[in-house]
Each structure stands twice: as structure tokens, then as C-alpha cells.
Amino acid sequence: MRSARAIFLSVLLVFPISCWAQLVAIQNVRMWPAPDYTRLVFDLSGSLQYRLFMLKDPYRVVIDLHGARLVGPLPQLGSGSQIVADLRSGARTKGTVRIVVDLKIDAQPRSFLLKPAGPYGHRLVVDLYNTAKAAQDRARLAARATAPPSRKFIVVIDPGHGGDDPGATGHVYGTREKNVVLAIARDLDRLVAAQPGMKAIMTRTGDYYVPLEQRRRMARGADVFVSIHADSMPGRVDDARGASVYALSEKGATSTLAKALASDENTSDWIGGVNLNSVESGVSEVLGDLTKSATIADSLRLGDDMLPYLRRVAPMHSNKVEQAGFVVLESPIPSVLIETGFISNPTDERKLRSRLFQEHTADAIFDGLKRAEPWLLARRGVPIRTAHVALPDEYVVRPGDTLTAIAHRHDVSVTVLRDVNDLKDSTLPVGLSLRIPTGGGRG
Numbered sequence: 217m218r219s220a221r222a223i224f225l226s227v228l229l230v231f232p233i234s235c236w237a238q239l240v241a242i243q244n245v246r247m248w249p250a251p252d253y254t255r256l257v258f259d260l261s262g263s264l265q266y267r268l269f270m271l272k273d274p275y276r277v278v279i280d281l282h283g284a285r286l287v288g289p290l291p292q293l294g295s296g297s298q299i300v301a302d303l304r305s306g307a308r309t310k311g312t313v314r315i316v317v318d319l320k321i322d323a324q325p326r327s328f329l330l331k332p333a334g335p336y337g338h339r340l341v342v343d344l345y346n347t348a349k350a351a352q353d354r355a356r357l358a359a360r361a362t363a364p365p366s367r368k369f370i371v372v373i374d375p376g377h378g379g380d381d382p383g384a385t386g387h388v389y390g391t392r393e394k395n396v397v398l399a400i401a402r403d404l405d406r407l408v409a410a411q412p413g414m415k416a417i418m419t420r421t422g423d424y425y426v427p428l429e430q431r432r433r434m435a436r437g438a439d440v441f442v443s444i445h446a447d448s449m450p451g452r453v454d455d456a457r458g459a460s461v462y463a464l465s466e467k468g469a470t471s472t473l474a475k476a477l478a479s480d481e482n483t484s485d486w487i488g489g490v491n492l493n494s495v496e497s498g499v500s501e502v503l504g505d506l507t508k509s510a511t512i513a514d515s516l517r518l519g520d521d522m523l524p525y526l527r528r529v530a531p532m533h534s535n536k537v538e539q540a541g542f543v544v545l546e547s548p549i550p551s552v553l554i555e556t557g558f559i560s561n562p563t564d565e566r567k568l569r570s571r572l573f574q575e576h577t578a579d580a581i582f583d584g585l586k587r588a589e590p591w592l593l594a595r596r597g598v599p600i601r602t603a604h605v606a607l608p609d610e611y612v613v614r615p616g617d618t619l620t621a622i623a624h625r626h627d628v629s630v631t632v633l634r635d636v637n638d639l640k641d642s643t644l645p646v647g648l649s650l651r652i653p654t655g656g657g658r659g
């Protein structure tokens with residue numbers, strides 16, 4: 217009798233709990249404010265159906281999640297967004313959770329569901345666009361694409377990852393790639409902006425995700441595209457370290473590591489969150505095969521221009537420009553991707569966290585850009601305004617120079633200078649690059 221009642225009671229208790237457990241749990245909400253939109257990400261225990269609509273006076277978004285339940289109270293989102301004011305919830309009917317997003321301004325919503333990727337399970341993404349600002353940005357981009365070639369040297373600086381996509385994570389300090397590369401990119405942005413004749417465009421300026429396609433699109437009408445990353449080697453922590461420079465490859469990767477890195481970087485859109493149904497494939501259409509190989513050759517030269525400066529800052533992982541099929545590098549202009557170090561290596565991770573190393577890395581990339589600027593500008597018919605920039609171990613011959621004077625100035629012997637540079641006689645054409653041996657060259 218007693219046990220029968222116990223069974224009956226437990227059935228009563230278990231039944232609604234099991235029903236409740238079948239509902240998709242809304243586990244967390246994250247907010248990522250970008251300059252032109254704010255992204256809300258709902259972490260879900262499974263896929264579900266939802267309905268989204270806008271209301272006015274005051275502006276708000278209503279999201280009804282069917283077959284869902286809330287796990288605990290909604291998180292405090294903070295005041296970082298210029299669009300989203302607040303978030304509140306209410307159970308509307310049985311099994312439907314209504315979430316109301318109070319807005320500061322009128323906004324246009326775009327929403328989509330994401331399947332599990334990287335560290336995340338099912339997600340509902342709601343992007344709220346600042347309608348006025350989006351129109352302005354589109355007009356500005358269009359104007360730049362059709363404008364007559366500018367005399368400015370335009371550098372697109374692309375800090376990798378952001379928002380839901382943290383990139384690689386350090387093992388010792390938990391350093392996140394997205395933060396390190398943004399810091400380096402901001403340093404580089406300041407350097408480029410301060411340089412007469414140069415102009416910088418950042419693909420992202422804060423902690424939010426920008427789809428790879430959109431990053432490539434920002435390259436239109438610019439001169440160079442520099443993507444900044446810091447990657448990780450899964451498994452054996454100490455193996456890989458140092459910086460490397462990558463260009464796009466059409467034929468496959470130059471090494472297994474290059475291939476692994478490219479496939480890691482290419483998953484960004486899945487983790488960062490992109491509505492793949494709406495992704496345009498604009499760039500590949502714009503870019504014919506011929507231009508592509510020409511661009512790859514220029515990208516390799518651009519990478520070559522950067523290597524010596526990066527080598528000054530850190531040991532290089534590879535001494536040549538590596539190639540792999542990085543999606544973000546499929547751009548119509550010379551483009552390189554710089555791995556500033558291996559965040560998975562404790563020594564590299566410590567360095568990548570340091571402001572000094574970040575600044576020095578930005579300096580090195582900037583020096584490489586200055587070196588590439590004259591020949592890149594010449595490519596599009598802009599008269600060369602800047603002088604050839606010398607490498608750290610290089611001297612460019614100026615009018616009136618003699619071999620003896622150059623040797624004396626650099627504390628090397630004439631014989632060594634002549635040997636190293638393979639000079640047959642003592643004629644020195646102006647503009648010739650001489651390699652200057654470093655360390656105990658005199659003798």
C-alpha cells in the first residue's frame with residue numbers, strides 16, 4: 217500500500233519534470249555590440265522554432281521561442297550597445313518563452329539559428345542593425361569602390377576573430393587570440409593613420425564578429441590587406457613557436473601546418489556566427505583566375521617585404537612566406553595573413569600578452585608596409601612619392617656614395633662588402649641595394 221502510493225507520487229512528480237526537460241533550455245544570452253549593429257546570441261540546448269517581430273512606441277523586438285524554457289534569470293547585458301537598452305522575459309503560454317528586447321533606437325532585425333560549432337551548442341542569433349548607420353556605411357563603401365584611384369595608400373587591417381569566435385586560447389594564461397590581435401591591429405592603425413599619404417581601414421574595432429566575406433569586401437578599392445592572427449598548435453604545446461607570414465595558395469598548402477592553420481581560420485564563420493544562407497560570393501566573381509595569380513605573386517612579395525622586420529621582433533617559425541587556402545585572403549588586392557606567434561606556446565603566449573611585444577610587432581608590420589608602398593603604388597600608376605625603404609641589414613646606394621665610404625659607415629671591410637654583394641667591380645649604381653653583413657664583418 218505504502219509502496220504503491222510512493223510509486224503513484226513519483227509518477228506524478230516525474231511526469232511534469234520529464235515534460236519540462238524535453239523543452240529546449242535557454243541557457244545564456246550574450247551581447248556583442250558592433251559599430252553598426254548589436255548581436256544577441258541565445259545559447260540553446262537544442263534547435264527550436266521561433267517567431268520574431270518588431271513593435272513601436274517604444275521600439276522593441278519580441279522573440280517567441282516555442283518549446284522552450286528559461287534556465288535562471290536573464291543575464292545583465294551592460295550598457296555597451298547603442299541599440300539595445302534592455303532584455304526582459306515572460307512565459308507567454310505553456311512551453312513558449314517570450315523575450316522582449318527594449319531598443320534605444322529604431323533597428324532592423326536579422327535572425328538565424330546556428331548548429332553546434334566549436335565550443336558552442338545550438339544558438340539563436342539576433343542581429344539588430346542601426347538602419348541609418350548601415351545605409352551611410354553602404355554609401356561610403358560604394359563611393360570608395362567607384363572613386364578614381366586615390367593617391368593615398370590604403371591599408372585594410374584585419375584583426376582576426378572577435379565576438380563569439382575567440383580564436384586560439386593560450387594554455388598558461390588563457391590569453392585569447394581575438395584580444396591580442398585587436399591590440400596589435402590598433403597599434404598598427406595608429407601608425408598608419410599618422411603616416412602622411414597612408415590611410416587605414418579596420419575590419420573590426422571592438423569585440424564582435426565580422427564574417428570573412430565582409431572582411432574581404434572591405435578590401436575593395438584598397439591597396440593592401442593585412443590579416444593579423446596568433447595561432448595555436450593543438451596537442452604538443454611547446455613544439456611550435458615564432459611568427460609566420462602567409463599568402464593565399466590556389467594549389468594547396470606549402471606545409472601540413474599551413475594547411476591545418478588555414479582550415480582552423482576558415483572555421484571562423486561557423487564559430488563566430490554567420491547566416492550562411494545569406495552569404496554572398498561576390499569576391500570570387502570579381503576575381504578572375506588571371507588577376508588572382510597576379511595578386512598572389514604580389515602578396516608573396518608583400519610578405520617578403522615584411523619578413524625581415526618581423527624577424528627583428530621575434531624568431532620566425534618559417535623563414536619564407538608560406539601559402540595555404542585562407543578564405544579571408546581571397547581578395548582582389550595583395551593580401552597577407554600574419555601569425556604573430558603561437559599562443560599555445562607558453563613563451564610566445566607571455567610575449568603576445570605584453571604591450572611592448574604588441575607594439576613592436578605593429579612597428580614591424582608597418583615597416584614592411586612602408587617598404588611595399590612604392591612598388592604597390594607604382595602598380596596602379598601612382599607616381600612614386602616615397603623613397604625606397606631599406607631593410608635593417610640593407611643599404612640603398614645614394615648619389616655620391618663610394619664603396620669605401622659605405623663600408624666605413626657600417627663598420628665592415630670593402631672586401632667583405634664586395635664579397636657579400638657579389639660585386640665584380642667598384643661601380644655603384646644609385647638605388648642598388650647592398651646587403652650589410654652584421655656582427656664582426658670588419659677584418
Ligand SMILES: [Zn+2]
Pocket residue numbers: 376377383384393445446447481
Ligand atoms: Zn586566427
